[in-house]
Amino acid sequence: MTTTTTGTTTGPGPTHDGYATCAPAADWFHVADLGDGITLISEPGHVNCFLVQGTERALLFDTGTGLAPVSEVVRHLTDLPLLVVVSHDHLDHRGGNADVVAHADELALVGIAAHPTALEPGSTLHGAVDRGFLDAYAQAMRTVVDQYETFAALDAQSFYVLPTLDAGDSPLRPVPDTTSWTVPAVRPDVALADGDVLDLGGRSLRVVHTPGHSPDSLCLVDDAHGVLLAGDTVVAAASWLHGAGADLDDFARSTAALAGLPLRRVLTAHNLCAERPPSYVRSVAQTAERVRAGQSTPRPGTDLLGNPVDRHTHDGVTLLLPPSPTSPSPTSSAAPSRTDPQTEEIA
DSSP states (O other): OEEETTEEEOSSOOOOSOOOOOSOHHHHOEEEEEETTEEEEEETTTEEEEEEEOSSOEEEEOOOOSSSOHHHHHHHHOOSOEEEEOSOSSHHHHTTHHHHHHTHHHHTEEEEEEOGGGGSTTOOTTOOOOHHHHHHHHHHHHHHHHHHHHHHHHIIIIIOOGGGGTOTTOOOOOOOOOTTOOOOOOOOOEEOOTTOEEEOSSOEEEEEEOOSSSTTOEEEEETTTTEEEOTTTSOSSOEEOSSTTOOHHHHHHHHHHHHTSOOSEEEOSSSSOOEEOHHHHHHHHHHHHHHHTTOOOOEEEEOTTSOEEEEEEETTEEEEEOOOTTOOOOSOOSSOOOSOTTSOOOO
């Protein structure tokens, strides 16, 4: 085991058991230069990944769903040695890991880095995703795309909200045939401790463990530029705190710590908004503390998979928590409900 500027490495490197993508990269991804040496690689409306380049190496923060080969995009953007950092175990953030590993030579792949628990003996993190959940995920995405088309038409007629998102040429893509879609197990080989500093040459990113959405959640902070790569700890959408391992107390502590940082930019992992102002982090932290203190009255709802949740909304922030025993049943669901919602997450 060797301690390096890219974390703690173990083993010969990441491997996978085979994978299949479903869409051409050119049809699926939206790519945009965000400045500060950061490039957005987005699956519009679904998940955002970020490529950060230094003078000596590049870092890809999350690899997306794996529906299209993210490796093709990265190869066109940089020829620097690449370190992949996975914000947490959920499939929409590490679905492209197998594609990256399959093209390790072309990418000069340094490794796949994640929270240390992913590398512990017997860990079930970063395992293969079952067919049933992939099908449920695809169905949920198709529902979202259908609803978006209706919303976009209404917005163009009456509200003009979408142009303010600066989404450019990045409307939601039609979901391809996902029959062949797989997310195989890819075991990370670099453990990132809280406080580790990743030196890319001319710029550094600091690792911050942020449990709450999941026990293995982490963020990256570019202290010199005031940039937060927030993963699912701060999202421009509802925060999922009802899945396996989610913890409201941890989430409140994690977001409070992030809110205390001197940030200029907050880059988020979901939906058409890839960036939020630093004030939004404070709003998330304040909402989490309000809910934790019992100062919030929820309303019943569902997540994107149709699973019942309690929705807490304050100051433009929504947190989804497990329904309390006294919560009434929601009247509708966005997608067919999955009987085992704790197996995987899509946020």
